[in-house]
Amino acid sequence: MAELTTQTDTLDWFRNTAPYINTHRGTTVIVGLRHGATTHHNFINVVHDLALMQSLGLRLVIVHEHQPMPLTPVPSEAMETLIASTLDARTQIERMFSMGLPNSPLHNARLRVISGNFVTARPVGVINGVDHGARGLVRHVDVGGITHALDGSSICLLSALGYSPAGELFALDALDVMRVVGRSIGADKLIIMSDFNGIEAADGSLYRQLTVDSARSEVLTATAAQRECIALACDACDAGIPRAHLISFQADGGLLKELYTHDGVGTMISPGEYEQLKPAEAHDLAGIIELIRPLQREGVLAERSNDQIERDLTHYTVVTKDSRVIACAALIKNNDSDIAEIASVATHPDYRDSGWGERLIERLVQDAKESNIRRVYVRTTQTGHWFQELGFKAVAETELPDIERQKAQHDRNSNILVRSLG
Numbered sequence: 254m255a256e257l258t259t260q261t262d263t264l265d266w267f268r269n270t271a272p273y274i275n276t277h278r279g280t281t282v283i284v285g286l287r288h289g290a291t292t293h294h295n296f297i298n299v300v301h302d303l304a305l306m307q308s309l310g311l312r313l314v315i316v317h318e319h320q321p322m323p324l325t326p327v328p329s330e331a332m333e334t335l336i337a338s339t340l341d342a343r344t345q346i347e348r349m350f351s352m353g354l355p356n357s358p359l360h361n362a363r364l365r366v367i368s369g370n371f372v373t374a375r376p377v378g379v380i381n382g383v384d385h386g387a388r389g390l391v392r393h394v395d396v397g398g399i400t401h402a403l404d405g406s407s408i409c410l411l412s413a414l415g416y417s418p419a420g421e422l423f424a425l426d427a428l429d430v431m432r433v434v435g436r437s438i439g440a441d442k443l444i445i446m447s448d449f450n451g452i453e454a455a456d457g458s459l460y461r462q463l464t465v466d467s468a469r470s471e472v473l474t475a476t477a478a479q480r481e482c483i484a485l486a487c488d489a490c491d492a493g494i495p496r497a498h499l500i501s502f503q504a505d506g507g508l509l510k511e512l513y514t515h516d517g518v519g520t521m522i523s524p525g526e527y528e529q530l531k532p533a534e535a536h537d538l539a540g541i542i543e544l545i546r547p548l549q550r551e552g553v554l555a556e557r558s559n560d561q562i563e564r565d566l567t568h569y570t571v572v573t574k575d576s577r578v579i580a581c582a583a584l585i586k587n588n589d590s591d592i593a594e595i596a597s598v599a600t601h602p603d604y605r606d607s608g609w610g611e612r613l614i615e616r617l618v619q620d621a622k623e624s625n626i627r628r629v630y631v632r633t634t635q636t637g638h639w640f641q642e643l644g645f646k647a648v649a650e651t652e653l654p655d656i657e658r659q660k661a662q663h664d665r666n667s668n669i670l671v672r673s674l675g
């Protein structure tokens with residue numbers, strides 16, 4: 254029995270990842286590995302997770318920070334050692350991506366990692382009379398070169414070194430490389446992996462999600478290292494990257510949990526509010542099916558095939574949170590009468606009692622009025638009282654026009670409730 258439960262849990266977990274897999278497939282993600290990540294004992298798990306993400310269709314650009322960049326000048330004599338140690342770290346990462354370890358996600362995977370002269374630099378120059386030597390700033394990113402590598406299913410690996418057209422090498426701030434490369438290639442996400450879990454509230458609990466404004470207000474209480482990451486994440490969002498995530502490189506499976514589970518593991522920062530009520534789009538289909546399927550199995554919602562939902566997709570309105578569908582409802586009109594059905598009304602159990610159900614119904618009622626529909630109705634087995642509180646009244650099925658009566662699934666024995674839109 255215990256084994257059965259475990260199998261069911263695993264199956265449920267696997268099924269629940271489907272909406273995230275669909276959402277993230279084809280997206281471009283910058284993964285910023287902060288100082289200490291590549292030498293930490295968990296790094297092999299990070300590599301495995303990156304390999305899995307790549308095989309799930311993410312386009313990955315990895316930027317590794319070999320050592321934090323001081324704000325002081327970098328003498329040209331120091332460059333030889335810096336270049337050698339940076340290239341050594343880069344080679345180590347490439348080596349780990351090349352290991353086809355048995356019993357690991359890398360087994361049988363052929364991962365191609367491309368590093369190169371994708372970042373052009375210019376010297377910082379002289380500031381307040383001090384020559385900053387080989388310290389440089391990102392001048393240009395070879396977007397075409399990176400895109401070409403990603404289009405060819407390679408992982409792009411960038412170090413904090415920049416090449417000048419005059420053939421010199423400059424030491425760059427890795428955070429600056431993450432920022433500029435993310436902006437230049439129009440990344441969908443920036444994930445910064447550091448030695449802390451995310452942004453913590455005053456009581457020590459972790460913020461799972463913050464808007465840019467709220468994240469900036471946390472800067473005052475953050476440590477210096479956290480402050481840099483928060484600033485980078487907020488700048489990235491300001492520059493048009495829709496999401497930035499702060500997670501720890503020490504947690505096994507951190508990347509997978511952050512991307513493929515409901516609440517993630519670190520702190521996600523986004524420009525605005527995360528929950529949105531909007532007409533369904535093609536990429537919401539999997540999320541709608543995921544949401545209503547268990548309710549159909551329980552007999553709470555009427556059976557609708559995937560094909561039927563796909564055909565009716567333009568009639569659905571959804572509430573999404575970070576691209577995940579957390580509530581939905583459909584307004585199914587017919588061409589022959591002025592009554593329309595409200596169907597597939599569902600809110601994910603984690604988000605109930607927050608008013609989303611009511612807001613969805615009111616949005617559909619508004620849409621119906623704009624289409625000159627005079628009445629809407631629902632078929633329900635267990636939610637009659639909820640609809641009554643929203644202005645619906647129970648009626649006999651004979652009050653529905655023939656075209657709507659033919660839709661009935663008689664084995665459900667559902668009640669009909671109608672709301673006049675007067």
Ligand SMILES: CC(C)(COP(=O)(O)OP(=O)(O)OC[C@H]1O[C@@H](n2cnc3c(N)ncnc32)[C@H](O)[C@@H]1OP(=O)(O)O)[C@@H](O)C(=O)NCCC(=O)NCCS
Nearest residue numbers: 598599600605606607608609610611632633635636638639
């Ligand atoms: C019904 C449902 C869509 C409501 O979603 P929601 O986002 O929680 O809705 P709201 O937040 O606007 O409303 C919540 C209120 O309705 C109440 N409510 C929920 N289900 C109810 C029911 N079956 N009967 C009576 N009241 C109900 C809640 O207790 C809550 O009351 P409160 O505000 O006094 O605390 C959601 O519970 C759900 O998905 N249920 C399963 C699917 C279903 O029954 N769909 C309708 C079939 S046609």
